[in-house]
Amino acid sequence: MQKSILIIGACGQIGTELTMALREKYGNQSVIASDIREGSDLLMQSGPFELMDATDYGAIEDVVMHYEIEDVYLMAAMLSATGEKFPMRAWNLNMNSLFNVLNLAKDKKVDKIFWPSSIAVFGPNTPREATPQQTLMDPTTVYGISKQSGERWCAYYHAKYGVDVRSVRYPGLISWKTLPGGGTTDYAVEIYHSALEEKRYTCFLQKGTKLPMMFMDDAIRATIAIMNADPKDIKVRSSYNLSAMSFGPEEIADSIATHIPDFKITYQPDFRQQIADSWPSSIDDSEAKADWGWAPEFDLATTTKEMLGNLVKS
Ligand code: SER
Numbered sequence: 001m002q003k004s005i006l007i008i009g010a011c012g013q014i015g016t017e018l019t020m021a022l023r024e025k026y027g028n029q030s031v032i033a034s035d036i037r038e039g040s041d042l043l044m045q046s047g048p049f050e051l052m053d054a055t056d057y058g059a060i061e062d063v064v065m066h067y068e069i070e071d072v073y074l075m076a077a078m079l080s081a082t083g084e085k086f087p088m089r090a091w092n093l094n095m096n097s098l099f100n101v102l103n104l105a106k107d108k109k110v111d112k113i114f115w116p117s118s119i120a121v122f123g124p125n126t127p128r129e130a131t132p133q134q135t136l137m138d139p140t141t142v143y144g145i146s147k148q149s150g151e152r153w154c155a156y157y158h159a160k161y162g163v164d165v166r167s168v169r170y171p172g173l174i175s176w177k178t179l180p181g182g183g184t185t186d187y188a189v190e191i192y193h194s195a196l197e198e199k200r201y202t203c204f205l206q207k208g209t210k211l212p213m214m215f216m217d218d219a220i221r222a223t224i225a226i227m228n229a230d231p232k233d234i235k236v237r238s239s240y241n242l243s244a245m246s247f248g249p250e251e252i253a254d255s256i257a258t259h260i261p262d263f264k265i266t267y268q269p270d271f272r273q274q275i276a277d278s279w280p281s282s283i284d285d286s287e288a289k290a291d292w293g294w295a296p297e298f299d300l301a302t303t304t305k306e307m308l309g310n311l312v313k314s
Contacts, residue, residue, distance in 0.1 A: 002026055002027050002029075002030040003026050003030060003070055003071060004030055004032070004067050004068050004069050004070050004071075005022055005026060005030060005031045005032065005069065005070070005071045005072075005073070006032045006034060006060075006063060006064060006067065006069040006071070006072045006073070006110075007019050007022070007031065007032070007033050007034065007072075007073045007075060008034050008035075008052065008054045008060070008072065008073065008074045008075060008076050008097065008101070009034075009035055009054060009074065009075035009076030009077065010033035010034055010035050010039060010043065010049075010075065011033070011035040011037060011038065011039030011040070011043065011178075012035070012075055012076070012178065012181065013173065013175055013178045013179065013180040013181065013216075014075050014116070014170075014173060014175075014216070014219065014220075014223075015033070015035065015039075015073075015075040015076075016039060016040060016043055016177055016178040017175060017177055017178070017216055017220050018073060018075065018220055018223060019031060019033045019043055019047075020042065020043065020046065021220045021224065022073075022224070023046055023047050025224070028046050028047035029047060029048065031047055031048075032047070032048045032049070032050060032063065032067050032069065033047065033048065033049045033050070034049065034050040034051070034052040034063060035049075035051070035052070035076070036051070036052070036053050036054070036076075037051075038051070040177075040178065048067070050063050054074070054076040054093065054096075054097035054100065055092060055093060055096040055097055055100070056100075057100045057103070060100050060101070060104065061104065061109065064104060064109055064110055065109070069110055070110060070111045070112065071110070071111060071112045071113070071114070071227065072101050072104070072105075072110050072112070072113050072114070073113075073114040073223070073227075074097055074098065074101050074113065074114070074115045074116075075116065076093065076097050077093065077094050077097075077116075077143075077146075078090040078093050078094060078143065078182065079143055079180070079181065079182040079183040079184075080118075080120050080141045080143040080144065080182070080183055080184045080272075080275050081182050081183060081184050081186070081271075081272050081275065082181070082182030083141060083142040083143035083146075083182070084141060084142060084143075084271065084275070087142040090142045090143055090146060091142055091145075091146055094143070094146035094147070094150065095146055095149065095150065098115060098150050098153060098154075099153070101113050101115070102153060102154070102157045102163060102165065105157070105161075105163040105164065105165065106157060106161045106163055111164060112164045112165075112166070112227065113163065113164065113165040113166070114165075114166055114167070114223060114226070114227050115150065115154060115165060115166075115167050116167060116168060116169075116170050116223075116239075117147045117148075117150065117151050117167050117168065117169045117170070117238075117239035118143070118144070118147045118169055118170055119131075119169055119170070119171050119172075119211070119212055119279050119280060119283065120139060120141055120143050120144035120147055120184075120275075120279065121137050121139055121144055121147045121148040121151060121169060121239070122135070122137055122138075122139065122144070122278075122279055122280050123136075123137060123138035123139045123140050123144065123278050124138065124140065124277070124278045125138050126138065126280060127280075128280050128281050128282075129280070129281060129282050130282050130283070130284040131241065131280035131282065131283050131284060132241075132284050133236065133240070133241050133284065133285075133286075133287045139278075140275075140278045141275055141278075144278075147169075147239075151167065151238035151239045152238065154167055154237060154238055154239070155237045155238040158237040159237070164231060165237065166226045166227060166229075166234055166237075167226075167238065167239035167240065168222055168223065168226060168239060168240045168241075168242040168288065169239050169240065169241055169242055169283070170214065170219055170242060171185070171211070171212035171213050171214045171242065171243065171244065171283065172184075172185025172188055172211055172212065172213040172214070173185070173213075173214055173215075173216055173219050174188050174189055174192075174213060174214065174215050174216060174303055174307065175189065175215075175216035176189075176192070176216075176306070176307050176310040176311050176314065177216075177310075177314075184205075184211075184272045184275045184276050184279075185211060185213065185276075187203050187204055187205055187249060188211075188213055188249075188252060191203065191249070191252055191253070191256065191265070192256065192304075192307040192308060192311055193311065195256045195260055195263050195308070196260075196308065196311055196312060199260060199262055199263050199264065200263065200264045200265070200266070201253070201263075201264075201265050201266075202265075202266050202267070202268050203249045203265055203266070203267050203268070203269075204268065204269060204270045204272050204273070205248075205249055205267075205269055205272060205273055205276050206249075206267055206269045206273055207248065207249060207250045207267055208248050208250065209248050209249060209273070209276045209277070210246050210247060210248040210281040210282070211246065211247075211248075211276060211279060211280075211281060212243055212244075212245075212246050212279075212280060212281070212282055212283045213244065213245055213246065213247060213300075213303075214242070214243075214244040214245070214296065214298070215244065215297075215298035215302070215303040215306065217297070217298060217306075218244050218296045218297055218298050219242075221297075222242055222288075222294055225292060225293065225294065226240070226288075226292055226294075229291075229292040229293075233291050233292050234291065234292065235287070235291050236287060236291070240285070240287060240288040240291070240294075241283045241284060241285040241287065241288060242283070242285050242288055242294065243282065243283040243284070243285040243296070244296035244298060244299070245296070245298075245299050245300050245303075246281055246282040246283075247300055249265060249267070250265065251300065252300065252304070253265035255300050255301060255303075255304040256304060256308070258301075258304070259304065259305075259308050260308075
């Protein structure tokens with residue numbers, strides 16, 4: 001029998017591509033998309049969809065029972081920049097949705113959970129270069145605090161109740177199919193749209209703000225790989241460091257200029273600069289590599305080629 005999968009937050013930047021990748025792999029009818037709002041035509045028309053609030057335990061339980069769900073991917077969250085504007089809403093969404101799925105797994109109503117963490121779990125006193133898996137973490141954003149707490153709860157539910165929850169700390173994610181919403185790394189997507197539309201971009205982060213980044217195809221591969229790994233190989237039950245590349249806005253601008261020579265970037269940093277300054281500039285992901293065979297495929301040059309090529313066509 002095919003695996004039955006639920007994606008919560010399926011209409012967001014990651015959820016959209018993850019849903020389509022899982023439908024390709026497991027069959028359209030086996031992958032149930034859900035969100036608080038409807039998504040792209042492709043997502044809505046390619047398989048089952050349920051309107052569902054991730055903070056409503058009863059609603060998730062109904063869907064889980066109805067479709068006999070085995071694996072849940074919880075992608076709903078309020079990101080770092082929006083979270084600073086609505087701290088309590090961010091905390092409530094990010095934590096309650098996680099408790100809902102952890103409790104479903106504790107009660108044996110689902111088998112396995114994927115829940116993403118983020119580079120936002122790190123803070124100003126974390127070693128900035130090649131940030132290790134185990135290190136000092138002092139997040140300064142509501143989003144980062146919720147992800148760090150979430151990591152501890154995942155490890156706790158695994159140790160105490162045997163819950164099979166798996167997680168990676170995503171870097172900033174670059175994609176062309178769906179826009180990100182409310183993050184500090186969103187500039188790295190906006191810049192490609194703006195380059196094609198106006199040949200210029202005003203960046204909300206300062207020149208030299210080097211952050212860890214990843215092309216979406218790599219992030220989706222990592223997500224599916226960790227979920228398919230043998231449980232005994234998942235040695236980190238909080239969340240794995242994950243890395244592909246690191247760059248600042250001026251480097252992405254140079255990379256775009258190799259395709260659009262008169263592209264110009266200017267800088268107008270806002271409140272997101274302080275958030276970016278508190279995060280690492282590069283990540284040591286050797287444990288993910290050793291434990292479940294993680295290996296990134298895209299660097300900045302190949303990401304730029306994919307982004308510009310696909311955005312021109314779409
Ligand atoms: N991309 C996220 C953000 O910027 C980090 O996980 O908030």
